[in-house]
Amino acid sequence: MRILVAPDKFAGTLTAVEAADAIAEGWRRTAPDDDVVTVPMADGGPGFVDVLHSCLGGELLAATVRGPLGEPAPATFLLVGKTAYVESAQACGLALLPPGPDGRLPEPGAAQRASTYGVGELVAHAVDAGATRVVVGLGGSGTNDGGAGLVAALGAVSAPDGALTGGPQALAELTELDLEAARKRTAGVELVAATDVDNPLLGLRGATNVFGPQKGIVDDGDRLAADAALTRLADLADRRLADHKGAGAAGGLGYGLLLLGGRRELGFSTVADAVGLPALVAGADLVITGEGKLDWQSMSGKVVSGLAGLAGPALCPCIAMAGAVQVGNRELRANGIEAAYAMVDIVGTEESFGRPRESLAAVAERVARTWSR
Template identity: 65%
Template sequence: MRVLIAPDKFAGTLTAVEAAEAMAEGWRRQAPADELDLAPMADGGPGFVDVLHAALGGEVLAVTVRGPHGEPVPATLLRVGDTAYVESAQACGLHLLDGDAEQATTAGVGELVAAAVDSGARRVVVGLGGSGTNDAGAGLLHALGATADGPLDVGAAGLTAVSAIDLAPARDRVAGVELVAASDVENPLAGLFGATKVFGPQKGVTEERIPVVDGWLEGFAAVAGRRTALEKGAGAAGGLGYGLLLLGATREPGLTLVAEAVDLGRRAREADLVLTGEGAFDFSSRAGKVPYGVASVAGEALRPCVALAGKVLVGSREMRALGVEAAYAMVDMVGEERSFGNPAGALADVAARVARSWSQ
């Protein structure tokens, strides 16, 4: 039997690569004769560069950029031919947030893009997701050369002082380079479905502050380009999508981009069963999350898809609506203490148990 193993990261515990290896270890324990094909996945958020490097090879270049509060942080970019892949979370990720999200900047992402351009890349793909920022991409624009009559690199709070902006230097900096914003988020920059209202609370923006911060982004859009603020994906990564779109970037679904890079469709057709997974499997997984995307590919290949997760928060009906035949929760099968104390071992144990039911 041939099994394709294509999980996302288990946020806070396992990278996608580690999760795939743990699932494979457990499966082999129960069904050593099965042939396993590991295809760790990402949707543009944390793990984006690692997953693509594992699939595509290429050269990893180490750089140091500004973190969300201005501190130096290590980051990497992946060069594959003329294309460079960068991961915005390495420069402005939620895990780097150590203070007020209203004062967190995306300047480090702009420095990553600049490093990619300086490396000779003619196409730069920026993975969006897992950000701790909400500055409408102003920091990115500043790092690439944009100027304004107010600060662009001190977070959303600085946008109140911006009444004029010159984007020409930033556009010149990336002239001749194809920019791609890799994100499955389709939200506009501001408003009821915008970056602040939908994603601000997970970054620490309180309910009473949402209208204020959203107003800052609305004001900035009035200066930098209101029409672009309405485009799909402008609200991705706290408006980092907006900053990239202002520079002429196109948006591609991150999951689709990764799936094509790892040739997931062909690998699913060659498998008898597809395994996927993530930390929490719930109905929000439909919104561009890895398990739903993998299940969709499996469905097109007419292959069953099974999910392993830290927690499963959907019933069988919702599960099937997501294209998943069955889902298994680590906390239910091996207990919460083991799931968090030894996530790789716990996931391997669950995979071994699932193999008893699913391996031929």
């Protein structure tokens, strides 16, 4: 059999590359004669650059940029020919914010001060390296500034000075905005926002109200103030673009890219096209995907649903392995997934978190007894 192994990361425990290798290792223990091909996947969030580098090769270039709260942040971007791939989470990720008292959410108020300036610096580095197409993976952000920091790093100016670089807290004071220099800086460069999120910038389905709580903006009043700050930005920049799909991705970083003439692509599709995934699926007898927690979000635009969507028309069964499975069999099959296997159910919670690679390999070894010929 030809087995295609294409998982997302198992957040907090395994990268997509590590997960793919673990599944392949376990599968081969049971079925050593199967042809197992690993293609780690991502949808634009953390791991975006590493996954593409593992599949495409290219040159990884290092840069030190401004983190979300102004501290130096080491980052890399991938250059493949004239295309650069940038992972926004490396410059403005949730993991870069100081933890709050409970360790689960960021420090209160941090997201209101956090900036995407470092993402703009990464885009500038990519352009200076010769890229004429820059794909920015959006996901896992700790910011909510509407991409104001991004455009500032590329040359946009404001009144008062600094209103673009201090998060929504500073945007509340914004009175004037000039994007001309930023647009000149990226003239002739194709900008792509790679995201699985289709939320607009503002309102009930916007960046602040939907994603703000996971960044520590939990108080109703704080969310109202942050959304008002983004509204001020949109009124001075381009209110029409605020309603576009993906404008609210990564705390509105998608909107910043749209302001510079960028366009949105599904993060999964970006990676799938880059690695030639449709052809690999068509040539497989079985597709295996997975992620840390398989839940309702996995069924909409994520790697798991994307793989299932490719496998169905190819008449190839698709199964999933995950740390935990929170979706019923009926919903799984309705979304093209024949079966899902949870590490916590098979090897236990303690083993799954304590030895994730070994646990995932053990699950794959067991699943191969059912699915391999």
